[in-house]
Amino acid sequence: MFVTWGPKVTTSKTSFTRRRLLQAGAGVVPALALGASPARAAATPIVSGVVPAALAGFDTAVKKYITERQISCAQLAVARKGKILLARGYGMYTVPAASGTGVRSGIARYMRVQPTSLFRVASLSKHLTSAAIMRLVQDGRLSLSAPVTTVLGLSAEADPRMEQVTVLRLMQHLGGWDRATSKDQLWIDHTISATLDVPLPISHADIIRYATARPLDFDPGSKMVYSNYGYMLLGRIIEKVSGMSYESYVKQKLLAPVGITRMRLGRSLRAESPAGEVNYSSKYTAKSVVDTSGAVVPYPYGGFNMPNQDANGGWLASAVDMVKFAMIFDAAGPVLNAASIAKIFAKPETGVNAGGSWYGGGWWVRSNGSGLNTWHNGSMPGTFSFLARIQNGVSYCAVFNRREEEGTLDFDAIDPLLGKATGTVTAWPSTDLTPNYF
Template sequence: MKVIILIFVGIIGLGACSKENNPPAQPPSGDGITKVDDMVYRYMSQNSVPGATLAVSRNGKLVYTKAYGFADRESGERMNVNTRSRISSISKTVTAIAIMKLMEEGKLNLDDKIFGTGALLGNDFGTQPYKTHITSLTVKHCLSHHVGGWGNASNDPTMRNPSMDATQLISDIINNVPLSNAPGTSYAYSNVGFMILGRVIEKISGKSYEQYVKDEILSPIGITTMEIGGNTLADQKTNESKYHNTSAYTGNFARRDANGGWIATATDLVRLFVRIDGSATVPDILQNTTLQTMTTPPFNYQNYALGITLNGSTWSHGGSYSGSRSHWLRTGSGFVAAIMVNGDANANNLQTLLENIVAASVEWPNEDLFK
């Protein structure tokens, strides 16, 4: 009789762990690294997030990587540390790195005009004569979200006309969405500015935006799994998470390339951003003076520099798209970390989670997982 009862209880227990109805079990609270896992699982539970990936480096060493929950809740496929996810607007930091590299090579200046005769893109986009303020737009304006309009706050222009590619869309925006202010006068977060910078990179390099970044930024530091994502579930890449929102697959994600189109692992992001952290522990891929420029606000708005958000000595950027959220940060105390989730979680809370992780009283492993 005892055996029968135990078997019955075991069956009930297995049923209670059904992947369709329950999040993965939370680890017990405690000291050490379990604090980190507990914080992540708690966030997932509170925000109904199926899966997450995390990577943390300290003083140039990759000290922790972890995957949580499901890459695909319906199929039961688990997240692993090699699962790739959409990084969305973290792509802006990637694009800013590429622009700063071109600047170091003397191929552009931050004050270069973008549109009009003699400018970086000349008259390749839109219809001439250009409307007010278009020919005043510079690289610096785009990098710092001081475009003079085309902001995300009410009606992001990059979401219009999904059948167009990036080149067609930029021309459409120039012709039909007037700038409301002179560039450089006010901050307004803008996907359009970084979409334009992708075309600047292509014009100067003679390569596609994606190929230039792979060849000149990613491959030299050993990153081989970052690429531009696809639009639909059928376009899902190898080892890419599923995004648990049907609208995640209804837009033109791929054309967001320079402003929000990359997919990556959390480790990819940390491997990249330790190379621009201003620390001597791992050689940076940009010069110190370039990093100072990149992390100094060029206009009155003090919380955003060039592709990087600022909060004291912490540099960071977040990313949001339907069905995914992401965040990376670099602290003055030697941490670089990244986290990504495959659900519509609160982005501000994800930032807070990552800040709390690196601030936690944890004895981090000493092994360098980069090696």
Template sequence: MQRIRTSRRTFGRLAGTAGLGALAGGVLVGSPSVAAPTWRVTGRSAASLQPFDDAMRGFMQARDIPAGQLAVTYQGRLVLARGYTYSEDAGLTVQPTSLFRVASVSKSVTAAAVATLAQDGKLGLTTPVTSLINLVPPAGQQLDPRMSQVTMSRLLQHTGGWDRSLSGDPMFMDRTISRALGVPMELHLADVVRYMSGRPLDFAPGSRVAYSNYGYGLARQVIEKVSGLPYASYVQQRLFAPLGITRMKLAWSVAPLTGEVPYRSQYTGTTVLNETGDTVPAPYGAFSMRLQEGNGRWAASAVDLARWAAAFDAAGPVFDNSSLSRIFARPEVGVNPSGWYYGLGWQVRPVSGGTGRNTWHTGSLPGTSTLLVRGSNGLSFVALFNQRDDASGLSYSTIDPDLWAASRRVTSWPSHNLFPSYF
């Protein structure tokens, strides 16, 4: 297994470790540079796929992104697996197997876990959440009676009744919840669930769509209760092991996993990992990774996610055809005017007269920007970055059209398959 070479100097510079990096004006900086950033590429590809390398280089250099990764599959074959480094620090070398926090791309994993529990007859997608787990509000508060209408499919399709634009996102309301419950930080997901069990829903379940990280946190609780296993154990045993995926793990707020890249942001915040009130780099404690379990905590490489995405192409060791149909089925509400909708952990756009579909998900946290795309034309790609903001003000969402444009410049696709090199 290839590993990222992250020196103490590199980690300190990007994570703000005392004595190894400094914070100036809210922007993470390192020791004065003695050399300009250099562009370095690892991994395998083919000459005909140069447009993908060019797209990643242009995107990363314009935004001064130190670490990136790309995996491309075509007709089920892994044809490109790259790590990209744009840094003056030789201690940072991104490999195709380096790990990145993938943020909300994790939702495809949680939804799949629920789908396999349904496939195995352990729950139903129309089963109310309140029939599967016991939701106990704080003393003196009541559970919204409409919670009996929140089914598993509504949780996963973001129609459960929570609207973060109205009542906030509880996965990032650590201090509010800490004070309300009288518990210290760092919070546990169970604290968030208890707090939310005493709050009214923002709308009637099933009546409209509102993206909800909390819904996926609640789905995580269901997975543990129904499976009888810790969330990560169930996912690794039931979903990842049959696919040969061994690198994907739950990320932490500060301690890096082996082979994990460091993260960078121009912003700082007050830590939610304890009560000290310390100012920290945004990716390292301004939010709690522990609370994101279910909605955004997985760390993976692009090749891992390419392998994961391929599991949705046809029935196999994880999903049967009925499960795949349910994962991508149209919801009861929420079809966008342009035709796309949110299925179970995936955004879905029917194409080719309804006979095919493009599916995708993005991820975003301080220090993280990710994209996973499955195309109806046999092309899929995964792009991961260790930064989501910078002084340029440029959008990070343009990587999607950039990579589609790169694919149209490919005149011939290689016949090789790199999957056996990584699994």
């Protein structure tokens, strides 16, 4: 499986990653990485959690992957047929010492990454948003054919084609926005602030006002172009229809029914990190978007507005949380019924790639002959993540505290590495680790 943050392309994965960094990181300059030192990351990683002997191939692959790329924090979880079989944390991160602990306040201390540590999962957030939309549809509160202009009361004055942008087209990236032409609206805070003459930090409402004042880049439904903005709009639809905040709705209707309690939306600054969230590493800095100071900050901490990313890339989770939540797509259950799941994976009106894959609702999808493989990755400064559901009921998730920024080692290589590890398993364990982590 070849997975990218955006649509599948025919160019090399490495060159696509380079363009992706430029699109999301215009104006950034090199800086020292945050988190554990490269020397520590390059050594044999410190580990936590459980790896059954039968699944040692997964653990070996990830250790090699993070050592080669000098990744200081990582996680891996593997599940099969509703059971979590492997849960692993790799590396260390730093937190300030709390006062009264016997350690001088303000002195950083190392913490071991646990299987339950929190990471920004970036675009792995999208299948949560799609599931939330389908839950509203399932409950009779929303139609997939409803125009976004009607649901959110948006103007089509700048482009009458806006009336053709439906909820389903937003889910399938068919809405009409092309970030290669108009730039990604979630990553141009300074432009939006200056254009609208509003102070930083900008809000969702500001982003929508900026985008709807401009024409679409193509006819809705005519082609598939990956759009973070489209998923941000889905978050606002969830709020409008449910009468709840996006986060509250997802927690109440999606996460609580399957016993997931740790997941939450992330914040922009390191000082705002909840207990158990790792540090994020990047060589880049950027001008702050969270205040008007004009300060140059580490790119993962204030170089972008994390709360604005909510429905398209804002969740904090562990790898075990992600594979646990992915189980809701295996069969009808307390969150989604069979019809809702089928609609999420259904082929769109256009956009099936030459290799036979398509974008459903928050998942890339491909038929494997006996069923469907579904997957997604996530990428933002300081984060790379990958989640897949494949044949034989196997799913796996890997998350890391930095993404590809330089060098020749392709971060997308985690996909075939974990796929190959799956093929080495001759007998799957029967022990279920789920109670250990929920």
